Structures are given as C-alpha cells and as structure tokens.
Amino acid sequence: MTPPGSTYRVQLRPEFGFDAATEQVEYLRRLGVGALYASPVLDATPGSTHGYDVVDPTKARPELGGEPARRLLADALSDAGLGFVVDIVPNHMSVEVPKANPWWWDVLRHGRESKYAEYFDIDWGRGRILVPILGDEGELEVDGDELAYYDHRFPIAPGTGGGSADEVHARQHYELVHWRRGNTELNYRRFFDITTLAAVRVELPEVFQATHGEVLRWVAEGSVTGLRVDHPDGLADPGGYLRALRAAAPEAWLVVEKILHPGEDLPQSWPVDGTTGYDALREISGIFVDPSAEAVFTELAGNPGYHAIEREARQLVTDSILVAEMHRIAALAKGSEAADVARLMIDFPVYRSYLPEGSDHWATAVSRSGAHAIDGQVRADPHGELATRIQQTSGMVVAKGTEDTTFYRYTRFAALNEVGGSPARFGSTVDEFHELAAKREAAYPAAMTTLTTHDTKRSEDVRARLAVLSEVPEEFTEGVRKWSARNGISEPTLNLLAWQTLVGAWPISAERLARYLDKAAKEAKIRTTWTDHDEEFEAEVAAWPAKVVEDPDVAAFVAKIEGAGWSNSLSQKLIQLTAPGVPDVYQGTELWDLSLVDPDNRRPVDYGVRRAILDRIEGGELPPVDESGAAKLLVVHKALALRRERPDLFHGYRALHAEGTAASHVVSFARNGLITVATRLPMRLAAAGGWQETVLPLPPGEWTDVLTGQVTDGTLSTMLGRYPVALLVRGDR
Incomplete structure (x- = not known):
C-alpha cells in the first residue's frame, strides 16, 4: 500500500x-x-x-x-x-424518508419477519418500533397501502388494512408517536441524538x-x-x-x-x-497561541471553570437528550439505575474505551463515578452486551456534551474550541509540537493531518486570525467591553463568542453571521435550544449581526491584526503540508477561507478564481501577502508539488532551533533534505524589532527556498523578508 x-x-x-x-x-x-x-x-x-x-x-x-x-x-x-x-x-443509515431506505421500509412493513430485521440495532424486546414523528397537530390517513402523516409515508403490513387510520396504525410493527418521546423512549440505537439516523449492526x-x-x-x-x-x-x-x-x-x-x-x-x-488528523490540528494550531494571555481572557470570560461547565453539559445530555440510552443500559446493569449509568458516562476521560484496550481510561471513569458494581459486570464479560452498550454510548455523551455543548458555553478563547481540542489548555509549546510530530513519524507516518474539515467549528484561517488575539489581549478586551456597551448580546457567553466570531470571520454578511449565532445559541442550550425556543432571545440574536457587521471600530481593529493572521495562516499551513503525515486540504482553503461551522463551510467554491491564480503562479508570479489569498495558494501549490515530485524528501523528522533574540518566534524542522521554517507570534515579533540578528543554523550545503527561489544562509531577516515562511531544499531547484 x-x-x-x-x-x-x-x-x-x-x-x-x-x-x-x-x-x-x-x-x-x-x-x-x-x-x-x-x-x-x-x-x-x-x-x-x-x-x-x-x-x-x-x-x-x-x-x-x-x-x-x-x-x-x-x-x-x-x-x-x-x-x-x-x-x-x-x-448508521438514514430513516428520515423511510421509502428511500429499502431495508428500513421492509423492516417497518414486516417487523421481525423482515430479512433486514437484524440489520438495525433494534431492541425488539420492547415492543413495536417507536417512530417519533408526530407533532401537536395533524391526523393520520390511509393512502392506498401506506399510512400518511402530512408528507411522511409509512408502509402498511400485508393483511392489516381496513378500518380507520388509527385502527390500521394499531396493527403495524411500528408505532408513530410524538417527536418529543424519541429522547426518552426510543427503542433503536441512533447516531448521537438524531432519531432519523438508525444504527446498523x-x-x-x-x-x-x-x-x-x-x-x-x-x-x-x-x-x-x-x-x-x-x-x-x-x-x-x-x-x-x-x-x-x-x-x-x-x-x-x-x-x-x-x-x-x-x-x-x-x-x-x-x-x-x-x-x-484532529490531533495534528490541535498540535499545530496550539503553537500560534500565546499562553501568557490566558489570565486576561479568563478574566474577560468571567473566570469560568472549564471542567465544571463540561460536567454540567454532559449531565444535561444524559438527563435529557440520551435518556433512552441510559435506561437501555441500566436494564442490563444489575442493581444499577439510569443515574448510575449517567455518572459513569459523564466521567469518561476520553470518548470511549475498547476493552481490554483502554482499560486505564475505563478504570478512571469507574473511579471517578463510583460505578464499581457496573465495573464488576463489565470486566466479567468485556465483550458482552453491557460492556458494548456502555462503550458505544460514552462517545455519544462526550461528543454531545463537550463538542456540541461545552464548546459553545465555554467561550473564553474560541480558537481553542475545536474538535479534538482542549479549551482548558491555553495553547501548546513548540517543544510539545516537535515531540508529537516525531512520534507521528515513528508510529503513523501515513496518518492524515488536517487544519479544516467539514466538522471543524471554524476554518483554519479564522482560527489563525483569532490566535493573534492572544498577542493583543488587553486591546481586544478593551474593544469587547466598549463594543458590548453599545451593542451587546444579553447572554454573556454568546456575547463573547459573537465578538470573536465577528473579528475572526470579518468581513462577513449579516445573514451568515446570524445563521451561525442561531446555531451557536441553540447548541449552547443556555437561553434557547433546538426544541424549546426562547423566541424573544432568538429575535435579539438574529437582529445583532446587522448592527455590527459594518462597525468601523471593529473594522479598524481587524485591520491591525489581519496581517498577523495571514502570517499565522501561511505558517500553520506550511507546517501541516510538510510535517509527518498525509496532509489534507479542505475544499477552497488553498485561498483564504473564513468559513464557520457547517453548513457555512459547505458553500460553493469558485475554482475559476483559483485556476487563474495558479496560472499566474506557474508563470513565475510571487504574489504579495494580501487579501487575495494568492500567497496561500503559492504555499499550497509549491509544498504539494514537492511532495508529489520528491516523496523521498518527506521522511524522518528533526527539530531545528534558531539562535538570537527572536529565536522563540521560529518553528523549524528538517526532514530528508528538506527544511520547513515558519513564524509564530508575529505581532510580538514586530513589536520587539523583528528578526534582527536571529539566524537558523543550516546543515551543510546550499539551501534554496522553493517558494521564492532564493538561496539562503539562514539569516532570518532575509530568508523571511518576502513571506513569513520558507521551504528549503538542498541544492538548486
């Protein structure tokens, strides 16, 4: 392979x-x-x-x-x-439109006699398949050999027709119930809390x-x-x-x-x-966050305790969203109640264990929760149904409680609130990055690495700009307080997230920002949710973007940090493209991409613009670092082309260290005849007088920057004079 x-x-x-x-x-x-x-x-x-x-x-x-x-x-x-x-x-498979799924349609029609009855993870011991689809209004109707509820259609089992719609319904292998009963009574496993995605065995x-x-x-x-x-x-x-x-x-x-x-x-x-690659995302992005700013942002956020918020959010999930799953597991755990199961789930230190592997994580969860009775049953049969259900479900609790709730409640520094991230850790060190990159090269050299995916909470370029806030914490704090006094959102955590989002994605339309904030407010589940709406609060949130998307003070602040954000974007991208692993480029991110969480990140990509810029770069143009994003496409193109043409260069890993007053602003590593050089904390670098006499000692030979064609002796002021990054190969290329 x-x-x-x-x-x-x-x-x-x-x-x-x-x-x-x-x-x-x-x-x-x-x-x-x-x-x-x-x-x-x-x-x-x-x-x-x-x-x-x-x-x-x-x-x-x-x-x-x-x-x-x-x-x-x-x-x-x-x-x-x-x-x-x-x-x-x-x-899982979708059962949202039953007729579109031939296997599910057959199961609804024939019940346990369907040849697909065992394909789905259905608890047949609990009676008919519960289908939570009904609302407060509307009536069931018989339409030929189908039951109809508005535009929803369900099969009628052979020989069960005749009589009223309610009488026909009572004879089916499924029971159509109010949608609110899904979270508490569902008798088939689903994907997270989505009842229209039925789990497959x-x-x-x-x-x-x-x-x-x-x-x-x-x-x-x-x-x-x-x-x-x-x-x-x-x-x-x-x-x-x-x-x-x-x-x-x-x-x-x-x-x-x-x-x-x-x-x-x-x-x-x-x-x-x-x-x-979410682990690589965390490791790379973290080195562009200045840890010295932590106290300022903690104070701005009101000194929230991350782990307390996370625990509260996970308990919200076990007690309201995944109640059916807690009861299903409790029925298997002798002498235990659903509350005991919930405590175990809440205390998982990772998404799940894989017994007998991951037994340390399992032991931690048991110790924290006191679920020793459950522990004994699980260890007695680590491949049994109880152990399996717990391990399948813990990931649901962590994902819904942490990623989809805590990350929208704990808004101290949004750049860290990313899938696979740990918002409680305010950035990471360069030494840690080097250690983990070397570990990836040794253990999983063909692992995927990424900076943006269809599931990230915000794109790599939004995070790169937000990372700059850690270099100007007092100025941003002053701005937020002043801006909020004029146009604040009444819920404090959403207010802080909103200003960070506006700054990170600027310029952004009011429509896009409103859609994002509506989702963020509902995911946070503080003032409103997807199912229980606070209409007045939602109206307030919906009206906010139009008041602020053209705020001249915000525009002036963004103008001050935009260049540093571009520097971070180019630096983290070159690192990802050249470090151990197989780098993925998410669609469109070869130019600046200031997308937010889905569906914002699924907007169409203009490939015509990208082809035209690539034409110029292939013609020898060295574009400036500006709003066009052409410099990023240059970096992506040169790095990817080198990977394809010279795969021999992308083996091994050795950290390199600069020398001089600005040495801490360099991230550099060598591979097999290739050296990556990137800039970190660019605003503080500029404030301290730039690179000055700082040098990167290079191995013997003549080293040429693939991006510019410039030969370098390691003097950073000249090597990084045009771009904040360099990709060096030995000899003339």
Missing part, C-alpha cells in the same frame, strides 16, 4: 456531483494534489447536502450522477495519476458484506484507493470491524475519524494508517 502524498477534500452534493468533480481533476493535478478525497458517495436521503445520511449502500448516489459518472471520475483521476479516497459511514458478517460490498468492489477494481471511516466509536467492536475491513481491502489506505484527547493514542490492534 502506497499512501497518497496528499489529499484534497471535496463536498459532493446534488449541485456538485461526480461530473463537477471530474471537471476539477486537472486543476487538482496542477495544484499538486495526490488524491481526491470525497464526502460519502453512496445513495443518500433525497437532497442531502453532505451524504452522511446513507439510505442505500449498494449503489453510487444517483443524485451525484450514479455509477456511470462515478466511474468517469475514477478514470479521470487515474489518468491524471491521482488517487480516489472515499468517505464511508458504517455506523456491521459487527454481523452478513451486514458488513451488505453495507460494504459495493465500495469494496470499487477498491478491488482499483478505482478507489483509500477509505476514510466515519465515527468508528459508535460501533459495537471498532477493532473487529477495522480488522475485517483491512482484510477485505488490504491494499487501501485506511484512516479513521477517531478523535484523540491530548495524550491518548490509537488502539494498537487497529490495522489502520492513522486518524483523520
């Missing part, structure tokens, strides 16, 4: 299907990309804009162009020398083959060269699943969306090439 030199993530959707992706293959080849990395391509809920709601895993999605268009894309990639990496979703060989057969056929024929596995933590046996997948696709590059907490490692028994 040869991993790709790099990947480029595209978000496929009905408006941008296989044919549209095929049109960009030549651009991606010129950019230097090693493989196109696509969002899920199997048939999904009609109109889906992301593809994670698969309804039929046996065929390429017709709305993207179907199998003929998929094959044309694969052929175009192969002809261009590019790989094709596909995102797969083994944990891929641990059963028959189900594994049925759900993976088509994708594995593509791998076997060579048209798919890599697989990205979504959400392995939801599976009954992630290790067993991954061993089966590796056996079925021994030549594929295989990465898993496993979110590692700081200090956590992948289970050694997993036969994968690494994670999808």
